Amino acid sequence: MAKVAFLGLGVMGYPMAGHLATKGGHEVTVYNRSTEKAVRWVGQFGGRFEATPRAAATKQDFVMACVGNDDDLRQVTLGPDGAFQAMGRGTVFVDHTTASAEIARELAAAAAERGFAAIDAPVSGGQAGAENGVLTVMCGGDAAVYARAEPVIAAYARACTLMGEAGAGQLAKMCNQICIAGVVQGLAEALHFAKRAGLDTEKLISTISKGAAQSWQMENRYKTMVAGEFEFGFAVDWMRKDLDIVLAEARTNGATLPVTALVDQFYAEVQAMGGHRWDTSSLIARLER
Numbered sequence: 001m002a003k004v005a006f007l008g009l010g011v012m013g014y015p016m017a018g019h020l021a022t023k024g025g026h027e028v029t030v031y032n033r034s035t036e037k038a039v040r041w042v043g044q045f046g047g048r049f050e051a052t053p054r055a056a057a058t059k060q061d062f063v064m065a066c067v068g069n070d071d072d073l074r075q076v077t078l079g080p081d082g083a084f085q086a087m088g089r090g091t092v093f094v095d096h097t098t099a100s101a102e103i104a105r106e107l108a109a110a111a112a113e114r115g116f117a118a119i120d121a122p123v124s125g126g127q128a129g130a131e132n133g134v135l136t137v138m139c140g141g142d143a144a145v146y147a148r149a150e151p152v153i154a155a156y157a158r159a160c161t162l163m164g165e166a167g168a169g170q171l172a173k174m175c176n177q178i179c180i181a182g183v184v185q186g187l188a189e190a191l192h193f194a195k196r197a198g199l200d201t202e203k204l205i206s207t208i209s210k211g212a213a214q215s216w217q218m219e220n221r222y223k224t225m226v227a228g229e230f231e232f233g234f235a236v237d238w239m240r241k242d243l244d245i246v247l248a249e250a251r252t253n254g255a256t257l258p259v260t261a262l263v264d265q266f267y268a269e270v271q272a273m274g275g276h277r278w279d280t281s282s283l284i285a286r287l288e289r
């Protein structure tokens, strides 16, 4: 059992922090920018909340975070009320935000200067994965530090892997998002085509999902894509944030990502249709408008 702070009780962070308290049996202190969620969390899981990341991070063994983007992360760590102002020597910061590899390296260096360590640990598996405690976690950082953090992360993970040094977790998450972009567009085109061709989409998916075209997106999203329902899931705005990070990294490392760049533009069109908060499977909506 450890003393753990969790910063950011959003769609992902709220249930993740809950698993730390219930399944992990840890002593958990939470922080959320808007206090209502922190109050609700403490009502549901016990523990306590603090008004700033700095206060929440005081005298903890581990500080976990899951906020929005690089700027948000910088604010909750390096800001005047940030967690890094309070973290003691030998403690560990674990970041579950999907952010750039650059900020992961920046935070690892800032932590080292202050005598503690940081691990970048973005997740895959969505809201359901967080609620059921079965996320896939991709980590970057020092191996000895990772070995200490992994049993704590296990409270909400089905798979957790150290990919390499600081930033490597974020680079792995970028690969994850590149795969998803291409797969969802392919699935959207197939379903759009099937409807035009007059095929029974139920029969189609129950057949081709048993073959080489099978994917998580196909199994979990085809029904709502056919029905044109997108008010749930992983928001297009978040996906565009992620693809922006991916394309910036590709400009640096020289990778060629033509399909990812194209799908990013398709998501911009979905945003223009009003789909900022729609699930990423809404790529089919721009084909059917």
Ligand SMILES: NC(=O)c1ccc[n+]([C@@H]2O[C@H](COP(=O)([O-])OP(=O)(O)OC[C@H]3O[C@@H](n4cnc5c(N)ncnc54)[C@H](OP(=O)(O)O)[C@@H]3O)[C@@H](O)[C@H]2O)c1
Pocket: 007, 008, 009, 010, 011, 012, 013, 032, 033, 034, 037, 066, 067, 068, 069, 071, 072, 073, 075, 076, 096, 097, 098, 099, 123, 124, 125, 126, 127, 233, 234, 235, 238
């Ligand atoms: N949702 C998914 O399916 C999914 C899957 C994998 C990865 N992710 C990634 O996980 C991260 C969180 O996603 P989410 O879906 O949980 O988002 P969310 O529901 O919008 O929650 C974001 C959380 O970050 C907090 N926050 C944002 N900016 C902040 C700031 N400047 N200072 C302090 N707190 C701040 C928010 O506080 P308030 O409550 O006050 O707004 C909220 O607690 C993102 O990086 C996302 O890309 C999401």
